Amino acid sequence: MTIAPAELLAHIPPPSGRRLALRVTPAAQRALRQGHPWLFEQAITDQREPGRPGDLAVIFDDQRRFLAIGLYDPTSVIRVRILHHGAPAAINQAWFAAQLTAAAARRADLPTQGTTGYRLVHGENDGLPGLVIDRYDAILVLKVYTAAWIPHLPTLLAALAEVMTAQGVVLRLSREMRRQPALLYGLEDAMTLAGDLPNPAVRFTENGLCFEADVLRGQKTGFFFDQRENRAAVAGLAAGRRTLNVFAYTGGFSLYAASGGAPEVLSLDISAPALAAAVRNFELNQHLPAVAAATHTVLAADAFDALAALRERRQRFDLVIVDPPALAKQEREIEGAVRAYQRLTRLSVDVLAPAGTLVMASCSSRVSAADFFAAVEQAAAEVDRPLHIFARSGHALDHPIAFAEGAYLKCLFAAVR
Numbered sequence: 001m002t003i004a005p006a007e008l009l010a011h012i013p014p015p016s017g018r019r020l021a022l023r024v025t026p027a028a029q030r031a032l033r034q035g036h037p038w039l040f041e042q043a044i045t046d047q048r049e050p051g052r053p054g055d056l057a058v059i060f061d062d063q064r065r066f067l068a069i070g071l072y073d074p075t076s077v078i079r080v081r082i083l084h085h086g087a088p089a090a091i092n093q094a095w096f097a098a099q100l101t102a103a104a105a106r107r108a109d110l111p112t113q114g115t116t117g118y119r120l121v122h123g124e125n126d127g128l129p130g131l132v133i134d135r136y137d138a139i140l141v142l143k144v145y146t147a148a149w150i151p152h153l154p155t156l157l158a159a160l161a162e163v164m165t166a167q168g169v170v171l172r173l174s175r176e177m178r179r180q181p182a183l184l185y186g187l188e189d190a191m192t193l194a195g196d197l198p199n200p201a202v203r204f205t206e207n208g209l210c211f212e213a214d215v216l217r218g219q220k221t222g223f224f225f226d227q228r229e230n231r232a233a234v235a236g237l238a239a240g241r242r243t244l245n246v247f248a249y250t251g252g253f254s255l256y257a258a259s260g261g262a263p264e265v266l267s268l269d270i271s272a273p274a275l276a277a278a279v280r281n282f283e284l285n286q287h288l289p290a291v292a293a294a295t296h297t298v299l300a301a302d303a304f305d306a307l308a309a310l311r312e313r314r315q316r317f318d319l320v321i322v323d324p325p326a327l328a329k330q331e332r333e334i335e336g337a338v339r340a341y342q343r344l345t346r347l348s349v350d351v352l353a354p355a356g357t358l359v360m361a362s363c364s365s366r367v368s369a370a371d372f373f374a375a376v377e378q379a380a381a382e383v384d385r386p387l388h389i390f391a392r393s394g395h396a397l398d399h400p401i402a403f404a405e406g407a408y409l410k411c412l413f414a415a416v417r
């Protein structure tokens with residue numbers, strides 16, 4: 001655990017005082033007028049001088065009217081991430097504080113529902129593009145996806161301190177950013193930026209269930225908050241059902257299934273550390289009679305191989321949950337991802353008992369909800385286990401959707417004959 005020394009933050013060069021003026025294509029002007037948060041590199045038609053990561057870029061239309069202001073990143077094809085549309089704005093501590101306050105207000109109900117772990121800032125969808133802040137009870141995890149945020153971090157931290165209460169603030173860097181140490185001024189992934197982090201295994205609650213997440217080494221920021229509502233729906237479907245949770249990670253869906261009355265739950269994931277955390281999360285909830293009564297087993301294996309092996313052994317489940325990682329991150333991966341979803345569907349219905357329930361999710365933003373649902377339905381029909389989809393859903397409310405690309409999660413709930 002490294003604590004970022006105060007001098008480190010003090011030595012990050014502040015954002016340059018001058019603003020980069022940009023002119024852009026008519027299509028980009030239209031998109032920005034409609035509130036789109038990204039300006040792509042190829043949409044820039046006029047730029048007089050080069051810019052550095054974090055410079056504020058002001059975008060004008062053909063009549064030289066102000067369109068938007070945003071964070072410039074010369075290392076990304078998303079050259080500007082828009083902070084503010086329509087009218088000029090001063091981007092300073094007060095502005096950041098206002099965005100953070102608005103984001104917190106949108107989630108104000110969650111703690112009253114037994115949820116102290118949730119997404120506080122969901123990037124572009126909360127007006128702070130390229131930035132995610134997850135709250136794990138008293139710990140805030142700040143995940144940064146563009147170097148453009150680095151010069152603004154001291155101001156952002158000051159705004160956070162002004163409007164949020166937290167014991168510690170931890171920095172996590174996207175894979176892309178970890179590859180650009182020259183732009184980080186000594187900052188590193190998993191550094192504590194403010195306050196302290198007594199233990200990297202941070203406890204929080206979600207709908208009254210207790211969880212622990214490793215905020216320094218865990219995937220994303222440690223937990224997948226976006227599935228909270230889908231996990232709650234699974235609890236409602238699990239009574240008396242033998243349950244298989246494929247791509248279980250730290251056992252979120254598994255624990256909800258047990259709390260909802262599943263007598264047996266098998267958590268399957270390729271990551272042994274994630275499954276060890278799943279076991280731990282069950283231990284943390286033994287005070288709940290349904291969880292204490294459930295038999296939880298873990299299996300560390302490749303999902304495709306393990307599902308085929310379960311089928312061969314004629315093991316059957318009444319409820320199967322399949323929540324794979326993003327399978328298409330780029331355009332050219334879409335077809336392969338759709339085929340993988342179909343293969344997973346066939347393998348899953350093969351281990352599903354008659355009249356079982358399939359819950360299947362996709363977080364690949366490049367695969368549309370319609371294409372995903374259709375692909376899964378088709379694959380099940382082809383092996384003569386047609387689906388009756390009784391619910392379709394997306395993100396939890398702390399993952400608002402402000403633009404088309406922001407809608408990445410889709411989930412179907414189906415009865416299978």
Ligand code: SAH
Nearest residue numbers: 224247248249252269270271302303323325
């Ligand atoms: N359902 C989880 C989140 C799943 S994240 C939740 O609600 O918290 C995706 C998971 O898939 C990760 O834990 C990762 O370890 C796992 N994974 C990736 N590839 C895999 C594979 N081939 N077989 C099994 N698990 C895999």
